[in-house]
Amino acid sequence: MVHFYTSNVVSPPVTLYVGADKYENEELIKWGWPEDVWFHVDKLSSAHVYVRLQPGQTIDDIPGAVLEDCAQLVKANSIQGNKMNNIDVVYTMWTNLKKTPGMEPGQVGFHKDKEVYKIRVEKRINEIVNRLNKTKEIREVDLRAVREARDAAEREDKKRLLREQNQREKEEEKRRKEEAEQRSYDKLLKVESMQSNKDGNDSDDFM
Template identity: 50%
Template structure:
């Protein structure tokens, strides 16, 4: 089972999903199926706590997450830690892709590919208003992780294909415009410059009425 929370830290019109495994076995599953480009991993430093995942809005830089949103995820960690709930804690977070799980690790245990890419912030004391607000949104749901990943990958492929088609159409339109511009310049060059003999002949030809004498025509 997976626990889902909804944070309104960015406003009611932009809810952010925070989720966690109900136990250490579910945490193992979440490590396999998080969204690489969007999910942050959040935990209480040096204490037992839930492994929290914060799903960032599309395009948000993980190093520029608003403090209020981080505090929401951090308070879920703190509230779920037997020791941490009673004291000031340091919350650690990083991109979920930075989490390293080796085969010889105990269930639920992880480390980091690069410890330098782990950020920290402090929560001095529990803020009940935050915890209560988030608990009101909590939903426990059975998740078919593999099916959700397949559907997500399908949607990602669809978006990438649409973006590729849009780029191809834009390139085609640009090529057509360039061709039209080149043809227009080529046509313009067919006309003689003003003041030359060729220009005068072109002017006479354009202005003469039908039946007028053409000096280049042979006659008897």
Template identity: 50%
Template sequence: MVYYYTSNVVSPSAFIYVGKDKVENEDLIKHGLECDVWYCNFHADNLSSAHVYLRLRDGETWDNIPEDLLIDCAQLTKANSIEGNKKDNVTIIYTPWSNLHKTAGMATGQVGFHKQNLTRKIHVPTRLNPIINRLNKTRVEKFPDLRAEKEEYMKKIRREERKQREERRAAEKREKKEREELKWKKEHAYDDFLNEENIQQSSNQDRDPDFLDDFM
């Protein structure tokens, strides 16, 4: 089971989802999306915690998330940590999904990072019940097929990439044609002045023998 929340502190609204338990966290880690532009992972630093994922919106990256949305995610992470929910001054770490590192020796639900410099922290002084209550009102329980969702997402990404490649090739073809046409025009700019008809009109060799009589 996965819990889905809607955060309305931004427009359009953002979607946050949380694994029900550490076993569910394993599936979220395994079947997360490849592109780190879409998801971030939050978890309580050195405390047991649910993994909270944020689906990034178009044009948004993990390092430019609006402050209010960051606070929503951090508060939700704190609230879903058995230990962290009871404590003040909790630090929440967040990182792109692609930076999560899972090895065979790790416990269920445990995860590390490929690169520590791709992590950031946000300090949560205390639980803010108005935020948690607002988010809980939007909570929906689902049983998604995470593997199928990822496959569908990757198909969409491949379609978009293919479309972009085709558009680039078409643009390059147009630019090449325009360059060739411009080059041809430059090389033949004076052709009209040098054709045989103009040469004949500007030459005296084919004029009437009495042509010069008018000047005598």
């Protein structure tokens, strides 16, 4: 089961989602999207919170208010972190998460530490947590099927873009060929015209 929350601090609202337990977190790690950003309390056990970027966005484009919602949601879903002040929440792209043999379900490392960001959370803000909790929905999701559908759509989109590119290249090649033929024809006409002036075919006779 996946828990969904709506962050309505931006327009349009953003969906946040959380694994129900460590086994669901493992599924989220396995079948995440390249557009997903992962949040977790640093060095403490907590929920795994995700937000999905829109096409063309980067991790730096996440609005500050959405970052705060994610950080508060992670803190509120950490047994230890929820009781502590001044904790750090780390976040990074899903593609930076690393699983190695021997790791427990839900446990992850990072491919590149320099691509991990931190947010300092001074204290729990109940107003934010309560607002998010009011939007909570629990749904059963086939994460693998959703990811595979996403990948299939991406492949089709790439094929479409490739077809369009090939068509543009063909049209450009045709245009260049037609222009070359026209230049060749114009040059031929010019040469013929120059030759006719030298052939003694003028209408005036000189003695």
